[in-house]
Amino acid sequence: MTVTVGLLHPGSMGAAFGAQLGARGHTVLWCPDGRSDATRLRAEDAGLQPVTLAELVARSEVLLALCPPAVAEEVAAAVAAVRATSADAIYVEANAVAPSRVQRVAELLAPMPVVDAAVVGSPPAGGKTPTFYLAGTEEQTDRIVQLFAGTDIRTHVLGDSLGAASALKLAYTSYQKVSRVLAAVAYGAADAYGVGDALLAIAAKRTRSYLVETDYIPKTAARAWRWGPEIEDAAGLLADAGLPDSLMHAAAATLARWDGSKDQQLTIAEALEELHGRPDDPT
Template sequence: MTVTIGLLHPGSMGSAFGAQLRARGHIVLWCPDGRSDATRSRAEQAGLEPEALPELVSRSDVLLSLCPPAAAEETAAQVAELGKASAGTIYVEANAVSPSRVQRIADRLAPRPVIDAAVVGSPPVGGKYPTLYLSGPSKQPDRIAELFAGTDVRPHVLGDSIGKASALKLTYSSYQKVSRVLAAVAYGAAETYGVADELLEIAAKRTRSYLLETDYIPKTAARAWRWGPELEDAAALLADAGLPDSLMHAAAATLARWDDNRDERLDIAGALEALRAQGNLDSPG
């Protein structure tokens, strides 16, 4: 069955998703108002059909929001203000935003059904196969997953709770993105002090991600009292090299929350509970 999808708004990821949906025989609309020449070119290459926003909203069976995260709520608000979509039109919030922001969007768009979605991976071009995680009430996530059956987008339904998909996206991307920033400043410092090649040799000996080694969480808690001051010295090294030191200070402050657990034999749950408990003590009020 042909479905009409309104795409809000086709950047590199959105246009690639639109092309995949077009290849399945669906109609994909986009709004060219105020968009750049680059966006227009991507939309044309993907075979998307231009339409003014009010008509796009009223014609669509599904509205797929893939825009910069900062614009996610504004985009949803524009749709809500138009008020021309039927109550059965499914709104798919697929941006990298927090679960609380997804819930605000769902509240704003009620009674329209809202699906919490998250893309993990690169745009589906050139042999790339991103995963589209979906969560939301009733059978709506399954309906969205069916749209991508047979495409290079791999849908994965997480359950019926708003927030699961966005939580998965941000927990993963927070590690991936911050670790890359940290790698950049570490390499910059090593280069400043003439030990960049040696740093890369050390790093090459490791093949696994710490994200896979959850048993290291309680070990980190037990050693935090020693690691925190070490990272403060690392912050001084970065500052001396003319590089940002805020990541080191933030990590040291996080480790300081485990100061009361010096050399304790905690399990993972206990280590995380200690981290949360100290965070509550730090909160105002």
């Protein structure tokens, strides 16, 4: 069974999603109003059909929002402004936004049903197979799972709690993307002092991501009292090299939440409770 999908808006990820759906026989619409020449070329290459926003909303059974996160609510508001009150399309909020913003999108679009979604992985082209995480009612998420059946996009339903997919995406982002920034800053500092190759040699000895080593969280808490000052000195190193030091200061401030855990044998749960802080905690 073919479905008409309205794509808001075809960036590199959205265009690749649209191409996957088009290859399965679905009709994928997009609105070129106000879009750049680069976006128009992506849409053409992906075989998307250009229409007005009003027509896109009126014709679509699924509205897929894959746009820069800063404009997620603006896009939802634009859809709400032109939709018919009887429209029964599903709005898939697939942007990297906080759960609270997903709730605001749902409020903007009510009574239109909203599925919370998040993409983890590269655009589905050249053999890449990203995972599309979904959260919402079973009926709605089932429809989205069926929509992407047979494509290179793997779906994974997280349950019916709106915001769960977005929370997972941003939790992962908080490590994965920030760690890339930290890597650039660390290498920049080492390179400034002529020890870049030595730093890479040290890093090459590791084979796993710190993100999976949750048993190290309590150890970090127990050592925070001495790690904090060390990281503040690292901030000084970066500043001397003309590199941004705010990430180091922020990390030191985070470690300060564990100041009372010096050399303690905490569980993971206890360490995380301390990290959450107390209502009167100035950090």
